[in-house]
Amino acid sequence: MELKGRICAVVGDLNIPIADLKKEVYVLDNINKYTEKKKIIEALRMVNLDEEYLLKKSNDLSNVEYNKLLLVNDLVNKNKLIYLDFFEKGLCYKEKQYFKRLIKKLAKDYGISFLVITNDLGFCIDLVDEYAIYESNKETRVIDKKDLYKEEIYRYYPKHELVDFVIKSRKHGYLLDDYTDVKDVLKAIYRELKWDIF
Numbered sequence: 001m002e003l004k005g006r007i008c009a010v011v012g013d014l015n016i017p018i019a020d021l022k023k024e025v026y027v028l029d030n031i032n033k034y035t036e037k038k039k040i041i042e043a044l045r046m047v048n049l050d051e052e053y054l055l056k057k058s059n060d061l062s063n064v065e066y067n068k069l070l071l072v073n074d075l076v077n078k079n080k081l082i083y084l085d086f087f088e089k090g091l092c093y094k095e096k097q098y099f100k101r102l103i104k105k106l107a108k109d110y111g112i113s114f115l116v117i118t119n120d121l122g123f124c125i126d127l128v129d130e131y132a133i134y135e136s137n138k139e140t141r142v143i144d145k146k147d148l149y150k151e152e153i154y155r156y157y158p159k160h161e162l163v164d165f166v167i168k169s170r171k172h173g174y175l176l177d178d179y180t181d182v183k184d185v186l187k188a189i190y191r192e193l194k195w196d197i198f
Helices: 037-046 063-076 093-110 145-149 151-155 161-171 182-197
Strands: 007-012 081-085 113-117 130-135 138-144
Touching: 007 093, 037 063, 063 081, 093 113, 130 145, 138 145, 145 161, 161 182
Parallel strands: 007 113, 007 130, 081 113
Antiparallel strands: 130 138
C-alpha cells in the first residue's frame, strides 16, 4: 500500500500484532526533552489538551489522552508517517469529526501520511483514501474508497450504515452515487425530492 501523503486504513480481522506495524517506540515521559516547549504546547492545543499534560506520566493517562499524546509526539517530531492505532476509541462524535478534519488538513497541507488501524468503518469512511483488508492476520487486498460499495468486501466487517442506506435507496429508484460523506447523501436526496415535487 502506497502511503506517501495519503490516509490509509487497516481493517478486517485485526488479530495482527500492532507492534509489527509500528516502526518507532514512543516515550511520553520524555516528550519535551529535545524540543522547544512552545512547539509542544502548540501540538497539545491542536489535539485539545493543555499544558498540564507536560507533567503527566504515561501511566496516569486515559487511553484517549494517551492516544492524543502519541499524536502530539508524532507532530512534534515531524514524523511523515503517523499510526493511529484505534485512535477513535473513546472519542465522542464531535471529537471524531474534529480529528478527521485535523488529519485531512495535516495530510493535505504538510504531506503527512496516516495509517489508521481500526474496525470502525464509520470513523474512516469519509477520511481514508485506501483500505488494506486483513484476514487471518494477512493482508488479503487493498481497495480504494470507491470500492466500499462492492458487496464482497463486507464479509470482512459489517456494512456501514451510509453504504447500506445508499444501496437500499437505489432499490427504491433513487439515483444516488457512491457517496462516502453523509452531507453529500443529504444533498443528493434533497435534489431527488426537489425534482419529484416539481
